[in-house]
Amino acid sequence: MDASDPLSDLRERFYIPEDCLYMDGNSLGLFSKDAEAALEHVVEEWREHAILGWTDADPDWHTYGERLGERLASLVGAAPEEVVVANSTTVNIHTLVGTFYDPDRGEKIVVDDLDFPTDHYAIRAQLRQRGRDPDEALRVVESRDGRTIETEDVLAAIDDDVGMVFLPSVLYRSGQLFDIEAITEAAHDADALAGFDLAHSIGTVPHDLSEVGVDFAVWCHYKYLNAGPGAIAGLYVNERHFGVTPALAGWWGNAKETQFDMSLTYDPAHSAAAFQTGTIPILSTAPLDGALDIVEDAGGVAALREKSLALTDFLIELVDERLPECEVGTPRDPASRGGHVAVEHPEAYRISLALKERGVVVDFRQPNVVRIAPIPSYVGFEDVFRTVEHLREVLDAEEYESFERKRGGVT
Ligand SMILES: Cc1ncc(COP(=O)(O)O)c(C=O)c1O
Structure with missing residues (x-):
C-alpha cells in the first residue's frame, strides 16, 4: 500500500523525530522543511x-x-x-x-x-x-x-x-x-x-x-x-x-x-x-x-482525506484483528469519521506511556482512550502496522504495569 501511495514522497519534507512512530499529529503536527x-x-x-x-x-x-x-x-x-x-x-x-x-x-x-x-x-x-x-x-x-x-x-x-x-x-x-x-x-x-x-x-x-x-x-x-x-x-x-x-x-x-x-x-x-x-x-x-x-502539492485536502480514510480503515481493521481486548471508539462509517482513531482500553493512560517509551508517540484522553492519528502527509501504512504490533507487545508483556497511575501535566 505504501508502494502505490501517490502521497508517500511528502514525508521527505518533514522532520520525523529519530526512531519514532509519530501518531500524535492531531495534537501537534510535525515541523517541515517548508515551514x-x-x-x-x-x-x-x-x-x-x-x-x-x-x-x-x-x-x-x-x-x-x-x-x-x-x-x-x-x-x-x-x-x-x-x-x-x-x-x-x-x-x-x-x-x-x-x-x-x-x-x-x-x-x-x-x-x-x-x-x-x-x-x-x-x-x-x-x-x-x-x-x-x-x-x-x-x-x-x-x-x-x-x-x-x-x-x-x-x-x-x-x-x-x-x-x-x-x-x-x-x-x-x-x-x-x-x-x-x-x-x-x-x-x-x-x-x-x-x-x-x-x-x-x-x-x-x-x-x-x-x-x-x-x-x-x-x-x-x-x-x-x-x-x-x-x-x-x-x-x-x-x-x-x-x-x-x-x-x-x-x-x-x-x-x-x-x-x-x-x-x-x-x-x-x-x-x-x-x-x-x-x-x-x-x-x-x-x-x-x-x-x-x-x-497544495498533495493535491488539496480531498487527496489527503482519501489517504487518511485508507489509513484509519487499515488501523481499525488491525485493532479488530490483533487487539481483541481493545475497542474502537471511533465511528466505522467513513462519512462519520475524522482523521484519528480512538482505541479504548481501561489501562489507556499507562499504555500510552509504555508506547511513548518505545518511541511510538500517541496521546491519552480521559477516561480510556489512546488516540492514534495516522497523518496522511507523513505516516504510511507500514507505520500503522508497526504501531499496532507495538501495542500488541505492550499488552502481552503488560509493560504498562511499570508506569505509575498518577497523572499530571500534558497527556
Ligand atoms: C476542538 C478544539 N478546540 C480548541 C482547541 C484549543 O484551542 P487553542 O488553540 O486556543 O488552545 C483544541 C485543542 O486541542 C481543540 O481540540
Whole structure:
C-alpha cells in the first residue's frame, strides 16, 4: 500500500523525530522543511528590513493575515474574503460567539457534552458578559454512549428558543465527524446561527462552509496543518455578516485603507478580516505559509482525506484483528469519521506511556482512550502496522504495569 501511495514522497519534507512512530499529529503536527523555510524567510526580512517589513517584505506583513486567509479558503470551501488568520482558537470563539450571540434571536446556545473544554469556557464567559446565566442559556446535547453525539439529538435540541448552535466538526476524543450540513439547515430553519470548531478537521476533511451557509467557524493550524506549537489560528465568517462590529474589536481588524488614519472610531474591514484583533504575530504565522505548500502539492485536502480514510480503515481493521481486548471508539462509517482513531482500553493512560517509551508517540484522553492519528502527509501504512504490533507487545508483556497511575501535566 505504501508502494502505490501517490502521497508517500511528502514525508521527505518533514522532520520525523529519530526512531519514532509519530501518531500524535492531531495534537501537534510535525515541523517541515517548508515551514522552516517560510519562518527563516521572515526572520531574514526582519533582520534586513526592520519596520519596513510591514510594507516591503515579500509578502508584506501588513496584509499577511488576509493573504493566508485567501490561501486557506479552498480548505474550508469559502470565498477568499470569508477567511482570515488571527488570534488563537479560544480567542476566536470569544470574539465570534460574543459578536453573533443575540438573545432576541433565541436565548439558548446548543452545544454538546463531549466538546473540547475551551469551547464551553469561552461560551460561558461570553454569556456571563451579557448578563446571562450560562447554566440557563446553554442547551447541552448529551451523548448516549459517552463517545458520540446522535445527529437526531442535535436536531431535536434546536427549537425557537435557540439563537445559536456551536458544535465541533470532529469530536476531539472519539473522532466522530458531525453532519455540518444537516445541523446548519436545522439551525437556519429555527432562525438560529450555526458555528463550528474545525480544530480536528481542518486540513484533513474537506469542507464547503459557504455552500452549506455555515455562519462562522474557528480552527487551529498546529494539528493537521503543521504550522507549529501555538501557531496563529483561523476563522471563517459568512459574507452575509460582513460589516458587523466584532465583540473583540481591535485596530488590526480595521479596514486596511483607514487603519493608519488613527481615528478613534473603529471602521471594520468589510470581510472576515474585521475579526483580527491586535498586530499579527508574524513569527508564529509564517510557518503556516510554508506548511500550506505541502497541502497544495498533495493535491488539496480531498487527496489527503482519501489517504487518511485508507489509513484509519487499515488501523481499525488491525485493532479488530490483533487487539481483541481493545475497542474502537471511533465511528466505522467513513462519512462519520475524522482523521484519528480512538482505541479504548481501561489501562489507556499507562499504555500510552509504555508506547511513548518505545518511541511510538500517541496521546491519552480521559477516561480510556489512546488516540492514534495516522497523518496522511507523513505516516504510511507500514507505520500503522508497526504501531499496532507495538501495542500488541505492550499488552502481552503488560509493560504498562511499570508506569505509575498518577497523572499530571500534558497527556
Ligand atoms: C476542538 C478544539 N478546540 C480548541 C482547541 C484549543 O484551542 P487553542 O488553540 O486556543 O488552545 C483544541 C485543542 O486541542 C481543540 O481540540
